[in-house]
Amino acid sequence: MPDTSFFPRGAGLTVGEIAGLTGAELGAGTEPGIRLTGIGALDLAGRDDLSFFDNPRYAGQLAATRAGCVLVASKYLPLLPEGLPHLVAANVPAAFAVVGREFYPAARTPSAVLPSLGISPRAEVDPTAEIEDDVTIEAFAVVGPGARIGRGTIVSPGAVIAGGCAIGRDCRIGAQVVLSNALLGNRVILHPGVKIGQDGFGYVPGRAGLDKVVQIGRVVIQDDVEIGANAAIDRGAIRDTVIGEGTKIDNQVQIGHNVAVGRHSVIVSQVGISGSSTVGDGVMIGGQAGITGHVTIGDGAQLAALSGVATDVPKGARWGGIPARPVREWLREVRFLTELAKKGRSPRNERND
Template sequence: MPDASFFPRGDGLTVSDIVALTGAELGASTAPGIRLTGIGPLDRAGPEDLSFFDSPRYATQLPETRAGCVVVARKHVALVPKGLPHLVAANASVVFAAVGRRLFPAALVPAAVSAGVGVSPRAEVDPTAQIEEDVTIEAFAVVGRGVKIGRGTIVSHGAVIAAGCMIGRDCRIGAQVVVSNALLGNRVILHPGVKIGQDGFGYVPGRAGLDKVVQIGRVIIQDDVEIGANATIDRGAIRDTVIGEGTKIDNQVQIGHNVAVGRHSVIVAQVGISGSTTVGDGVMIGGQTGVNGHVTIGDGAQLAALSGVAGDVPKGARWGGIPARPVREWLREVRFLTDLAKKGRSPRNERDD
């Protein structure tokens, strides 16, 4: 079967190049001149690929791997078979990621679908829009009145940039993205299907039913933010919704109106954050977590997947469960309930009716 990768290999790196790049240590009997042009998992890597090993659960794959070299976590060096070329690092994943970025720079940001730079004749760009040089606007994209788009940005097929929005430099606006009521910084990546700046969910009971609350705020997305496919970020009601510098948001995340997310936080798939919540710097929120409105999650806090956050989370805390509470407390309760359930079992109550 031919190589089906969409990211072609280049000249590659030698093992000594990787040592210089990452600070990893040369393993015993490993030749520094080994040249690697790709990356892969232990069970699929070939002689020109770098792989990595940082979990004992994959120890059985080490003797069988065909990888040209393997980055190994220092604590697992004893598991490396004799003769397997390897590098030793405190954090194997960090080294592996750094090499991947160097070998495949084209995979770092989405590329334009069509060849060439400039505005497609099939795009609709308002004459009042201000477009800097080296901007690509692909077919069927729509750019509204007064929009400003910075140098090096790509606006993909079918994307809509509504009136008055500002897009910084070197951004990537994916296919079918809609941006309204928003200001984006530099190097922002919006993957296909992202929706930014629609009105938030706000209603009050009225005499005839539910009366809509107007949402007149904006969305502010700072530099180096990346937002995954089909995520949605509502504009503010009477203040702005803000996503801080360097924050990474996974696919299918919903962020409500007036939410403020700090810098360099990570929000994983299918998280829902209700309105007027404050998320600090360096926060990590696991997948499918739900966060109540008007709460504060402190800097550096970590929330386990499938958590339900009903109240404020202290700075640096590690919480999980529903309702979310300190991880040790949560796990202790789970163990207690499991043991209690086991004690209550009998042939009679275990029997199917």
């Protein structure tokens, strides 16, 4: 089967080199000289690929895999087919991620659409903008007056950088991104369609209807933040909206005005965070969770997908459900209601259903 990936393979690494890179141990009977050049899922990997196994649900795929080597946790060694080269890792997903970055460096960060560097003659850059050396600004991008862009940054086609915005070094600004009233640190990645710094949602009832409340704050995005496609982050109303260092935000997330997100937090797709809420450091928020305004999510807290958060969440807590509460309490209630519903069933009720 031909390799259809958009990311070319390089020379790769030997299994022994992968062990040294990841801290994994050579499995029994595994030759350290086996050379691998790619990664793949168990059911798709070939003899030149590294794969991984960390879920017994895929034991059938493990038994039939054609991968050249598999990363596996020690507790799953009994499930390995005889003779399959393997590496034993303490943290299988982390080790697999390390190898992926090594094999495919071009996939770490988005690259320019066209191979040419510098400022495209078809870009619109205000003469007062401050552009450092080694910046790429592609066709149909617009850079407003007084904007600043740091060395090594790529601005993709159709992006709009409004006046006064500052972008640090080695950033990636995707196609159709719109930045206004925003300050970005270094190595920030904004995937296509991200909108940052537009009005927050603010209105008050007036005599003639709803009167607008002006939003005069900024968005401050610290170093090493990555924001997925079509996410939107509102500027602050009378204070800044802040996204902390190293935080990763998935596609289609909405963050309201005055929200402060701490460092190294993870916010998964379609989460909505209402205005003036605070999210601590190292928080993990599952997909489609909704957080009401003016609440605080403590450091290290975890929120299950589809949760509805209406009150403060303590530091290190694990909450879920609607309204969100401690996970054990939530699951206990779900179990009780399920059992109660079963007890309430009768042939007559079933016919009415």
